[in-house]
Amino acid sequence: MGRTVPTFTMVLQQEIESWGKFRRALRREDQEALDDLFRAARLQLASAAYAARPIPFESITMSIVVMQHRAILELQQNMAMLAGRDGECRAVPLLNRVPPTQANGRGGDDDPANDHRMAV
Numbered sequence: 001m002g003r004t005v006p007t008f009t010m011v012l013q014q015e016i017e018s019w020g021k022f023r024r025a026l027r028r029e030d031q032e033a034l035d036d037l038f039r040a041a042r043l044q045l046a047s048a049a050y051a052a053r054p055i056p057f058e059s060i061t062m063s064i065v066v067m068q069h070r071a072i073l074e075l076q077q078n079m080a081m082l083a084g085r086d087g088e089c090r091a092v093p094l095l096n097r098v099p100p101t102q103a104n105g106r107g108g109d110d111d112p113a114n115d116h117r118m119a120v
Contacts, residue, residue, distance in 0.1 A: 012045065
């Protein structure tokens with residue numbers, strides 16, 4: 001007996017292949033950027049599989065967003081470190097003004113009011 005549900009690795013590979021025509025239409029440097037984004041999604045395979053979202057592209061996109069945010073934070077830290085040396089450059093912590101989300105059971109994924117997906 002084989003698997004009835006594909007692994008998330010297989011789902012991700014299928015998704016990457018489905019973007020093949022789009023990738024070929026991009027310029028070389030943009031192709032490399034797209035490949036980097038999909039590599040970022042591969043780094044988060046375990047969390048994407050654990051989330052088991054009904055639309056796998058949601059997990060792929062969120063994985064990419066997380067990796068992009070980590071890169072932004074690293075750049076901000078580097079800027080702050082450089083600013084400490086000469087005092088000219090200041091990193092702006094924009095996200096410090098955004099209130100954190102609350103995990104109180106209201107307004108989460110299970111709340112039908114927050115389900116903006118189209119019914120198929």
